[in-house]
Amino acid sequence: MTDLGFPLWLSLRVACLATAIALPLGILIAHVQARFRYPGHGLVSTLVLLPLVLPPSVTGYYLVVLLGHDGLLGGVLQRLTGISLMFTFWACVIASATVALPLVVRSVQGVFESLDPSFDEIAYTLGAGRLETFLRVRLPLARQALLGGGVLAFARALGEFGATMMFAGNVPGRTNTMPLEVYSAYVAGDDARAHLLALVLVATSALVLIASERIARSNS
Numbered sequence: 001m002t003d004l005g006f007p008l009w010l011s012l013r014v015a016c017l018a019t020a021i022a023l024p025l026g027i028l029i030a031h032v033q034a035r036f037r038y039p040g041h042g043l044v045s046t047l048v049l050l051p052l053v054l055p056p057s058v059t060g061y062y063l064v065v066l067l068g069h070d071g072l073l074g075g076v077l078q079r080l081t082g083i084s085l086m087f088t089f090w091a092c093v094i095a096s097a098t099v100a101l102p103l104v105v106r107s108v109q110g111v112f113e114s115l116d117p118s119f120d121e122i123a124y125t126l127g128a129g130r131l132e133t134f135l136r137v138r139l140p141l142a143r144q145a146l147l148g149g150g151v152l153a154f155a156r157a158l159g160e161f162g163a164t165m166m167f168a169g170n171v172p173g174r175t176n177t178m179p180l181e182v183y184s185a186y187v188a189g190d191d192a193r194a195h196l197l198a199l200v201l202v203a204t205s206a207l208v209l210i211a212s213e214r215i216a217r218s219n220s
Helices: 006-033 041-053 054-066 074-081 089-114 116-123 131-143 145-158 162-167 178-187 193-219
Strands: none
Touching: 006 041, 006 089, 006 116, 006 131, 006 145, 006 178, 006 193, 041 089, 041 131, 054 074, 054 162, 089 145, 089 162, 116 131, 145 193, 162 178, 178 193
């Protein structure tokens, strides 16, 4: 039980970085999907939201197909730079960000679609450009959804298991996040350790939710 610190610290770092990737990318995708109709709009929505309904192991499999040693992009990256993403810290981050991204898009897109277009028109008449209007009008109006999307992304990334197992593996001292440690302890028959790890993970997730609720109330 003395090595609890590493998987917890790893999981927190992975969740923070995955959220830092998924939140701005999800906001951008949600904005584009809410404001514009273009050929392939429905296909983009389907691809972005697909990890919500796919088993995480399938999502992880396709990450391997795309970014693995011999993957469509991963193979090219390895041949050109010698860098392999599989079984690394960044594989954990990518897997977690992939499954967290749809939650951000779902949380934010509906709010963007419901915003009154007159707010944008007023900003344009006052001389604001599209980027300034987005940053100073649309984002502040959607701040509650942004906060909710960020919290959901962090919580999902913190608890990610299947895609991480497929793409990053369970390498002690490198990719053994808290959910993987719970699984390893359970398989090894160490119920006491599995119980402790699960409790720590539950407590950490609960603290995140409590903190987000307080922030939301203070901003309301």
